Amino acid sequence: MAQIKNRLTPFFENITFDREDNELVLNFGPQHPSAHGQLRLMLHLQQEQIVKAHPDVGYLHRGMEKMAENMIYNEFMPTTDRMDYIASSSNNYGFALAVERLIGLEVPRRAKVIRMMLLEINRLMSHLFWLATTALDIGAMTVFLYAFREREYLMDIIEGYCGARLTHAAIRIGGVPLDIQDDFLHQLRSFLNKLPQNIKDYEDLLDSNRIWLMRMEEVGTVSTEMALSWGCTGPMLRASGVAWDLRKEEPYELYDEVEFNVPWSDKGDNFARYRIYMEEMRESAKILYQTIEMYERCVKDGQTDLMAHAPKYISAPKLDIMTQNYSLMQHFVLVTQGMRPPVGEVYVATESPKGELGFFINSQGGPYPYRLKLRAPSFWHTGILTDLLPGHYIPDVVSIIGTTNIVFGEVDR
Amino acid sequence: MRAYTPKDNVQAKAYYTDRFYVSPQVPRHDVSSDEVFAADLETISSKFTVNESYIEVGQMVVYINASDIYGVLELVRDELSYTQLTEMSAIDWLAKDNTFEIFYQMLSMTKRKRIRIKYSIQNGQAVDSVNKLFRSADWSEREMFDMFGIEANNHPFMKRILMPYDWQGHPLLKTYPLQGDEFAAWYEVDKIYGKEARDIIGPEIRDTANIDRYDSERFARLGFEQPKGTKITGDEEPTVQTYQEDGGVFLITKFDKDASKIVDDPQR
Structure with a gap:
């Protein structure tokens, strides 16, 4: 042509x-x-x-909310991967939890533990990615390579679980599709044993690095009022003097059973945010150790269920589908027509690595959501740049964008 | 006769619903069942009209009048400590009664409570901007305008945010098709090459499953393969496919379909 x-x-x-x-x-x-x-x-x-x-913004706008209105609930799950593609299981989870709250489902304990493991692994992956790219922007190439190396181990673990490295789709409405593989706990434990030393290595390279401090300290200061007014959440808010973590304040899954701290700072500058990301990695590791113990206890107690039992909404286990006629019929209807949650509205917020990830669902009793609004934290963390950048200099722009940790799959949706 | 498809809602619909199916309702509780919410509602209703209120999935929903929104949000922020506007957007009810429903999702960090404030507006009516109270509404209201065409009065920069500035149509309306409309199909062609190139390039194909059986440049037809660029007429002979290398390979002699014997005895 x-x-x-x-x-x-x-x-x-x-x-x-x-x-x-x-x-x-x-x-x-x-x-x-x-x-x-x-x-x-x-x-x-x-x-x-x-x-x-x-x-x-808007260069990556794919119209996910529109797509959701034209998809059955389970069909939309892989699409949520493409929001915050650095930590996609946390998007899967937010959506699954919203639909579960709408239906009123209770997820089996073993599935909850696996979900928490996936969520915290995703948080570590996201924070390592954040550290790597931000350090690279500032000019610290070594940290970039180190952090990507550690992230690779985590991606291998995730790949072993669900077969994908970035777009996991590892969580289902009503539970998880699979049990963890044989060497999952071993791999995770050996990674966690090395992690504190790795984090210390990054800090040794950065904490007293003169260039890093000059680019980070007293740059991009967000006051508490500004953070609240702009709808900031997650590390952005915690660095600005509000110790607010949804895992602690509105516990979901089994977060009320694990012990962890919520790091926060009242400085509000880039360096405070950097410190919070580093501390959160340590806290995630702490949670992961506890989930390993919880999982082993589940195995000992013989809790084998991975999906909730709700024949109206959730397909029966594979064994039932293959052996029982009625389960097969239910499964066929759920796959071809989709589940029909009750009429009603729900807004569910979870603590994703970037901040509060919310799903607002308005269901009219049909197999398609009537309205689905995705509340992505990065959207407002980008908006705040309007008020944050004036007064700063050109090189600060790069470090401020870095520490706000925005992902455009999530901003534009 | 062709089945009638309603034009006021072109989104996907269930192709089969049981005649006797009645969908259940998410349980709604009375506001008095939660004392924090009850006190909040008391404060709001002492100054503004509250049309309806209930608790749904642990969050209080309050319906107010459209003109009161600025005052109500100021009240809940300053007196009831709902310091964050987490989310706001609209729901399209144009097909039902020509209205939009606007919701504001509020969060109180000291009470650990969330409330949702809602009101309805007529199609074409503008809302009052709450950008002065919550800066997060700056972008939310722009997104709402972009997606639904609902304008916010007193907004400092009422422009599209996700779609291009010169876009026509509002994508989240129920009347807007998933694949985009006529304007969307020509947008990039017109913009990049000009209207005169329309005949040469053709509209943007926005159906991801689209297959053109007469296009041998980009599509192959299984069993009817033709060399690239061939003019397809539609009466091509099926391509006979053989999967055997010339001269055969190790242990396998030349496969001959006619010489082979089909075993049709299931008990063999």
């Missing part, structure tokens, strides 16, 4: 000078290696100082 001439004029200059007041408008992105995705920032500059920032 012949080439058709296009109308895109060559746009080689990223800067406009046509202002009279010395103000310069700089387009940061949408393709910028340190923007962690398709973020376009229109920055108004006086010299190197930002006087006005205007984040522009």
